[in-house]
Amino acid sequence: MLLSLEGLEKRFGGVTAVSDLSMHVRRGSIHGLIGPNGAGKTTIINLLTGLYTADGGAITFDGTSLVGLAPPDIAALGIARTYQNVRLFKGMTALEQVVTGCWLRRGVSLWASFIGLAEARRAKKATEAHAMALLERVGMAGRAHELAETLSYGEQRRIELARALGSDPKLLLLDEPTAGMNASEASAIGHLIRELRGQGLTVLLVEHNMGLVTEFCDTCTVINFGRLLAEGDPHTCLSAPDVQEAYFGRRHDADRIQSLR
Numbered sequence: 405m406l407l408s409l410e411g412l413e414k415r416f417g418g419v420t421a422v423s424d425l426s427m428h429v430r431r432g433s434i435h436g437l438i439g440p441n442g443a444g445k446t447t448i449i450n451l452l453t454g455l456y457t458a459d460g461g462a463i464t465f466d467g468t469s470l471v472g473l474a475p476p477d478i479a480a481l482g483i484a485r486t487y488q489n490v491r492l493f494k495g496m497t498a499l500e501q502v503v504t505g506c507w508l509r510r511g512v513s514l515w516a517s518f519i520g521l522a523e524a525r526r527a528k529k530a531t532e533a534h535a536m537a538l539l540e541r542v543g544m545a546g547r548a549h550e551l552a553e554t555l556s557y558g559e560q561r562r563i564e565l566a567r568a569l570g571s572d573p574k575l576l577l578l579d580e581p582t583a584g585m586n587a588s589e590a591s592a593i594g595h596l597i598r599e600l601r602g603q604g605l606t607v608l609l610v611e612h613n614m615g616l617v618t619e620f621c622d623t624c625t626v627i628n629f630g631r632l633l634a635e636g637d638p639h640t641c642l643s644a645p646d647v648q649e650a651y652f653g654r655r656h657d658a659d660r661i662q663s664l665r
């Protein structure tokens with residue numbers, strides 16, 4: 405396993421957002437993390453990236469415990485993320501946005517960059533070439549020099565993906581990458597994620613789009629109220645009675661509503 409969560413706990417005052425949760429993500433897989441609104445998905449992403457600290461349990465990534473590590477240390481170990489809402493910088497081109505994601509690669513001091521040393525100039529060129537290759541990977545090389553805010557929503561999502569790839573992650577956490585997209589845009593993102601997996605990346609995909617999960621995920625974890633409902637292959641998980649109930653209500657409620665019609 406590339407990532408294992410065991411007995412994870414997170415509380416906010418009286419709210420238990422994640423409770424005794426275990427989850428396993430195989431290296432080289434696309435793993436879906438699904439659950440109704442408020443189930444605890446974003447909290448898990450925030451725990452994995454060090455934004456939140458767990459109240460209990462273990463998180464092991466590539467053989468290293470992540471509990472208590474700060475976000476930059478976790479990023480340096482090889483975890484990158486995108487956010488639920490597009491978070492690009494205003495006034496920057498697509499290429500510049502992706503360059504900002506390559507900070508772990510630069511290895512040149514800010515001072516050297518500032519005074520324009522030859523070494524810093526070479527590093528800048530190499531970083532830009534790498535960022536351009538990442539734009540190519542997400543199908544956006546042709547828009548590299550356009551301001552990100554002038555691009556369509558789907559294109560901005562792709563730029564975010566390229567920026568997250570800038571740190572050469574082993575694991576990419578995608579928080580609802582297709583939110584607000586139509587079916588064909590969402591499917592294009594699914595195909596892109598599959599291509600990235602083909603290049604050796606492992607992906608944890610938080611999604612509400614069940615079609616996308618069943619089509620593109622190898623495995624998934626379903627949670628509700630911060631607790632595990634099911635883990636395994638997407639078709640089996642989604643047809644489990646507990647999962648059906650979490651999404652569609654109790655069977656007898658459905659029968660009662662039907663009888664009232």
Ligand SMILES: Nc1ncnc2c1ncn2[C@@H]1O[C@H](COP(=O)(O)OP(=O)(O)OP(=O)(O)O)[C@@H](O)[C@H]1O
Pocket residue numbers: 416419420421439440441442443444445446447448
């Ligand atoms: N910083 C916080 N402070 C207090 N409560 C929080 C905080 N973050 C999350 N919660 C609570 O924890 C629970 C899980 O929230 P979370 O955002 O992780 O769910 P989610 O599955 O990502 O939901 P959605 O699909 O709507 O994004 C909710 O009850 C939420 O109100």
